[in-house]
Amino acid sequence: MTGVPGVDHPEEQTEAEITLTxxxxxxxxxxxxVHDGHVTVRPSVSEFVDQVVVKVGDAVEVFWTSxxxxxxxxxxxxxxxxGAVVRWRLRATGPAEISQRRKAVRGRITVPVIAEYxxxxxxxxxxxxxxxxxxxxxxxxxxxxxAGMKLDLTVELEDGVIRTKAxxxxxxxxxxxWVMSIRFLNLQEKDQDRVRKRVFQALREERARKxxxxxxxxxx
Numbered sequence: 647m648t649g650v651p652g653v654d655h656p657e658e659q660t661e662a663e664i665t666l667t668x669x670x671x672x673x674x675x676x677x678x679x680v681h682d683g684h685v686t687v688r689p690s691v692s693e694f695v696d697q698v699v700v701k702v703g704d705a706v707e708v709f710w711t712s713x714x715x716x717x718x719x720x721x722x723x724x725x726x727x728x729g730a731v732v733r734w735r736l737r738a739t740g741p742a743e744i745s746q747r748r749k750a751v752r753g754r755i756t757v758p759v760i761a762e763y764x765x766x767x768x769x770x771x772x773x774x775x776x777x778x779x780x781x782x783x784x785x786x787x788x789x790x791x792x793a794g795m796k797l798d799l800t801v802e803l804e805d806g807v808i809r810t811k812a813x814x815x816x817x818x819x820x821x822x823x824w825v826m827s828i829r830f831l832n833l834q835e836k837d838q839d840r841v842r843k844r845v846f847q848a849l850r851e852e853r854a855r856k857x858x859x860x861x862x863x864x865x866x
Contacts, residue, residue, distance in 0.1 A: 654742050655680050655719060656710040660853070663752070664689060664734070667705040674752060674774070677710075678733070685721065685736045700734060702726060708736065711751055711849055718745045752776040753845035754852070759784075760800040761812070761828070763791060768824075772801070776845060777838040779815070779829040786824045790817045799828065803844060808837045 651657040656677045664687065665672045675687035685708060689699070700706070700723050708719040719742040725735035752774045759782045761768040770784030780801070791797070791814045799812040815827040833841075 649742075651680070652710075652712045653717065655685060655738070656708060660710065661752075661754075661849075662687060663709040664700075664736075665707045665709065666700060667707060671699065673699060675734070683738050684724070685719075685738070687734050687736065689732055689734055700726060705739075706736060709745060709751075711846070716745045716751055717742050751842070751845050751849070753848035755844060755848050757804070758802040761791075761826070762798040762800075763795055770824075770826075773825070775801070775841060777830070777833065777841045779812070779827065781825065781827050783820075784824045784826060786819065786822050790819055790824055791826070792817070796831075797828065799830070803840060805840065805844075808833075808840065810834070810837065 649655055652660075656662045658677055658680055660677050662675050662677050662685075663672050664675050673689045675689040677685060677687050679686040687708075702723055702725065704723045706721050706723060708721055709716055711717075719738055720740040721736040721738050723734055724737045725733075727733040727735075753776070754773070755775050756771050756773070757775075759770055759772050759780065761770075761782075761784065766788050768784040768787055770782045772780050772782045774781050793814055793816055795814045797812040797814065799810050801808040801810075810833045811831040813829045813831055815829050817827075818825045
C-alpha cells in the first residue's frame with residue numbers, strides 16, 4: 647500500500663480499532679502487515695468467544711491515531727483466518743481521512759479500579775481505557791454482574807481519582823477472575839479530557855518504546 651504510514655494507512659505493529667459498519671461492534675487489533683492496498687490485523691476477539699465476529703465481504707472501518715488526531719479508512723474483509731491465531735485481511739475501499747465522528751481512542755493503561763454494586767465491592771486493574779469506558783480484570787466475588795447492571799466506578803489515575811456511574815457491557819469469567827467491559831455513564835467533560843490526555847500519552851510512550859527497540863538501521 648502506497649502512501650504515508652500513519653496518515654494514509656495505519657503503521658505496522660501499532661494498534662487499530664476495527665468497527666463493523668452498521669453493527670455497532672468494535673474490536674481492538676494489532677496491525678501486522680500493510681501491503682498493496684491490504685491491511686492484515688490480529689484482532690482481540692476474546693470478548694466474543696463462540697461468536698462469528700466478521701465474515702468475508704463485510705464492510706468495516708479502520709480507526710487509528712496519528713499524533714493527536716484520529717484517522718479512518720474504509721475497507722472490506724477479504725479473508726478470515728481462525729484457529730489458535732485469528733487474523734483478518736482487509737482491502738481498502740477508499741482513501742483515509744480524518745475521522746468525522748467523535749471516536750473514543752483506547753490506550754493500554756494499567757491503573758487500580760473499584761466497581762461497586764448491590765453492596766458488593768470489586769477491586770481490580772484496568773487493561774485498557776478510553777473516555778467512553780474501560781476493560782478491567784477483577785477478583786471475583788459473589789455472582790458475576792450481568793450486562794446492563796449499573797455500577798459506581800472509581801478509577802485511580804495518576805493525577806487523581808475519577809468517580810462515575812457506569813454500566814456493565816459484558817463479563818467473562820476466568821476462574822476466580824472476571825474480565826469486565828464497562829461503559830461510562832455521563833462522565834464529566836473535565837474527566838473525559840483527563841482520560842483522553844492520559845490515553846494519548848500512553849500511545850506516544852508506546853511509539854517511543856517501539857522506536858527504541860527497533861534495529862538501528864530501521865529507526866526514524
